[in-house]
Each structure stands twice: as C-alpha cells, then as structure tokens.
Amino acid sequence: MSITVIDYGSGNLKSAAKALEAAANNINSDSKIIVTSDPAIIKESKKIILPGQGSFRDCYLGVKKIPGLEDTLNEFVLVKKKPIFGICVGMQLFAKIGYESQETKGFGWINGSVRKINNINKTLKLPHMGWNQIEFKKDFTLFSGLENKSHMYFVHSYELITTQKDCIVATTNYGNSIIVAVAKENIFGTQFHPEKSQKNGLIILENFLKWEV
C-alpha cells in the first residue's frame, strides 16, 4: 500500500515527496511514495498527503479542476476514514470557507474559516515567514519524539480559525496566537511545512507513516 502525495498543480510536490522518502528510510518503512492526481490510485492509497501553496482559492479550484478528485478525497477522508495530512494551504482547505482574494468554499471537514493574519497595524511582516516555535495544546501521537516549543518552518499570510477547539493540537505566536496544527480522527494538518522543518519536520512525517488511526 502506498502513501500518495496529491498532485493538483500546487507548488513544490517534490519537497514533500523527498522528505517522505527520507522519513520512510529513517524508520525502515517500505512505504512506497507516489505523486499523482489520479483518483483511482488515490482511492487505493493507504494514506495521503495534501500539500498546498499559493492562494486558498487557487488551490481549491485546482482540486475542482481534476475530474473526480474532490469526491475521491471526501470519500477517502469521511467514508473510508483513512489518514490524511494537509500541509499549509492543504490544511487550510479542511475549513468550510476561505477569504483569500475572494470567498471560496473549502472541504468543510473542520468547522472553520481561513482569514488574513492580523498584522497589528503593519507592525508585523506578512507573510509570517521563517522559523517559529509550536506549542502543544494536547498530547498527540503525531508529535511523539518532539519537544514542546520545537521550531518549525512557516510561510503564510492567512490562518485557519475554528470554533472546534478540540481539533487544535498546536499553536504558535505571531502577534496573536495562531492555530498551526489541527487533528480530528483520521484528519491531520499543519500550517507549517514539515518537509522544510529539517529534523523536527521529518519526525512528524515519520510519525504520520507509522500512524494507526
């Protein structure tokens, strides 16, 4: 069974795939890493990674453009309840709605919205770009082996806001507290880029490969 990185025309898939391969190698996993947009292959996958770069709207439209992809993802996540890991805008797409460039529907797997980060009267630079520390909000299996306040690499100008507080597994501080990791049953997402967060990021990817929901 394979681990599939969903290719819907967004950003740097190679980074995610290469980091997953390195993570698999670290834990002697024989998981095969595939990059594809083919719904038939995605359906058969054991776990999927949903990356995302650019705007919420472009990413959502990118998914919509591939025939059958949205339905396949919904079935994979909601019906089959197999593990998904959304990265950056990939995580933001879990929300019901996004407000980047214009109002756009998301997958709605998590009751929330995606809004621009408050730059506090332009005292904060946007994008929130670089290394920031994540604060655990609960004991969570995908963080095992990581210390609280580990550094992760971020680059984003929009943040996920949710009323489902029980889904929030980590936050960071950038002017205000920002949600940086969410989890709900088989659904997991991070605002930061594990594939760019050196050893800390690889630990999370290793944990995802090992994750039994």
Added chain:
Amino acid sequence: MLKKRIIPCLDVKNGRVVKGINFVNLVDAGDPVEQAKIYDEQGADELCFLDITASNENRNIILDTVKKTAEKCFIPLTVGGGVRTLEDIRNLLLAGADKVSINTAAVNNKNLVKESSEKFGSQCIVVAVDAKKISENKWEIFTHGGRKSTGIDALKFVEKMESLGAGEILLTSMDRDGTKKGYDLDLTKKVSNLVNIPVIASGGVGNLEHLHQGIKIGKASAVLAASIFHFGEHTILEAKQYLDSKGIPVRI
C-alpha cells in the same frame, strides 16, 4: 516568537561554488551540494544559490544542483540568477527550489513578478534588488550582476515590487558587496520600514557583528552572507550564538 533567519549564500558557476569580490576575481571552491549539506547540519535557516553567470550560460547545470540539494536538505532553498520567464521559475520549482529570486527580469518585465506570484504564490517569489547609493538617502537599482545602471529609484522600486506580489525582498548593497565592511544599514532600514514583506539584508558581511547590525539597526528579517561562512571563518552555529548573546531571537 518568529526567529531571525541566517541564510548562507552560495554563488554557483557551472555547478561549482565561487565567491566574487565585487563580482569579479572568482575563486573556485567546492561542490554546492556538499556545502549545502554542511550548512544544513550547522543549523542554517535557509539556503540560497545564486547562479551568477546564468544570464549568459547554460541553465541546466543549476537545475541538477538544485535537484541534488533538495534530495538531501530539508530546509528552504532559494535559487536565483538568470531567471527571466515563468518557465524558468517553474523549472527551478520543479527541480526542488522553494523560492526563486528574480533580479534583472523584475526590472525589465514587471509583469513577471505579478504573473509569477499569481501563478506560483507570493511565498516563492523573491525580488533581488541590487542597489547602489548615488547621493544622500538615494539609491539606484543596478542589474546584470551590478554592471548596468537603470536610473530607477530603489525605494520606489521595492514598494512597486511589493504591490505586484513579491513575497520577500533580497536587498544587496552594491557598494558593500565583497568589501567586508558590513551591510548598508541606512538602505536596509529604509527598505525594511517601507515594505510589509520580509527583507533579507545582503552585501558586505565581514564579521558576526555585521549580522547583528543588519537585524538590530537595519531591521532585516533575515541576514544573508557568503564568504564568512564559506571560507570557514565562522560556522552558522557561531553566528547564531553571537546573535543570541546580543538578544536577537534565533533558532539554535
């Protein structure tokens, strides 16, 4: 708290690392992939490759270098030099670059910054600005590796680039580059205060205090340096420990 970033830059020519003194007198000094791995292990926050002669030479070698680096280093990689078209940007991103820096083409073709940031996202579009002081409080943009004057005011230019969708400004002082006299702090501070996107200070680092000044006085979000790291004068970790001792938030 968001940390200030230290970015070692490798000037690459024909797949080999060089560091120019004012962009001439190139010294061949190593394999960029090996260098990148060392910097990654030392705790570099990002890596930067500048393909310095790319305007005139074959681009494929750098793609191979990028590809090999992306397989080994899991930190952000910015690649610049000779980037002129959407196709150039796409090729670098596909090879494994996380950000692409645009220099000459950002001046000659403003649509490139707009179109590329719309297409690939602002997060991966860095505009590399080479500026030279022409009078008190006035800097001009130079292109073609600092050889060609444009008559364009640097401060107006960076504002324009931000409005077109640039995600970051890589600001190099042509007066300081290669001199080891420290960043042009006036310029860095003016640009940092002017735009709301992150600014990377570049050009002129000769010691660790210069890095501190770039952040403290220049208000830069990140500091870029080449020779002090490349020739082994300091490790990235030493630089971070120095900044930490001065109260600058860094990732150690």
